[in-house]
Amino acid sequence: xxxxxxxxxxxxxxxxxxxxxxxxxxxxxxxxxxxxxxxxxxxxxxxxxxxxxxxxxxxxxxxxxxxxxxxxxxxxxxxxxxxxxxx
Numbered sequence: 180x181x182x183x184x185x186x187x188x189x190x191x192x193x194x195x196x197x198x199x200x201x202x203x204x205x206x207x208x209x210x211x212x213x214x215x216x217x218x219x220x221x222x223x224x225x226x227x228x229x230x231x232x233x234x235x236x237x238x239x240x241x242x243x244x245x246x247x248x249x250x251x252x253x254x255x256x257x258x259x260x261x262x263x264x265x266x
Contacts, residue, residue, distance in 0.1 A: 189230045196223050 196219045203215035228234050234242055 186230065189226055193223055193226060196226075 200216060200219040200223075203219065204212060207215050228245060232245075234245055
């Protein structure tokens with residue numbers, strides 16, 4: 180019962196973050212909108228990784244590989260962005 184309760188609480192937190200993301204896109208403009216959007220997206224991704232993908236139950240090696248995958252994705256997204264900005 181405790182696991183179901185925790186999953187429901189995470190789901191509710193994801194809904195609150197979704198509402199914050201939608202409200203932030205309407206309220207904030209400019210760089211603040213980007214900061215709010217990336218912040219809520221990061222929190223949602225961390226909640227999904229930690230609870231729904233069960234990283235809290237995994238050992239250290241699986242966590243390291245998950246962090247490595249996130250870093251690799253960030254590099255793959257950052258390099259074209261840097262190329263676009265410097266042209």
